[in-house]
Amino acid sequence: MDESVQAALRKWPDVPAAYGWLALDRRGSWLLEGRPLRHARTITFINRNYLADADGAWLFQNGPQKVYVALAYTPWVLHRHPDRAPGTEGALVTHVGAAVERVDSAWVDEEGNLLLETPNGIGLLDDRDLVAYGAAFCDPQGQPLADTALESALAALMEGERPALGLRDGERILPVQPIRCAEVPMRFGFIQDPAPEAP
Known part of the structure; x- marks a missing residue:
């Protein structure tokens, strides 16, 4: 969290929280009142001050004000690093x-x-990266799968079954x-759509 934000919190600790303004979509874009944010400095500021409260509600700490985030799915959206092979160290970055x-x-x-659980928490892999990141899927011994075997295993997972499917993460x-x-x-x-407590 930015030092300027921490200073504002100390100075004005009781600013009412905001709900229903900010959202995170399934591709990791910030939406303000339903419209994508485009201003790079604003996005960077939100990114630096994005955190969860003790109840698992995610928020942007905007100076002294907590701006709660409605999550389209998970609190993190993951993207494939363009210069790293899927399943290797550093192959993913957060939104x-x-x-x-x-x-x-x-x-x-x-x-x-x-969905991938990381030290940050649970994240959804951006759907645009799913095909490329599919190279990280393997059998339980780490061997690559034929396309038909992978498709069959994914279909079984979607039905709630537990096929013998692995995902490579480094070694x-x-x-x-x-x-x-x-x-x-x-x-x-986590709380997907935070709301104020009833009076």
């Missing part, structure tokens, strides 16, 4: 531009989305597990 150290678990939901092979979209917020401890 705020931070490198992902490692992947701790991998999940596929009923819509075919790839490790992670089992890919099924999950339902509706289960994701509770399992990973």
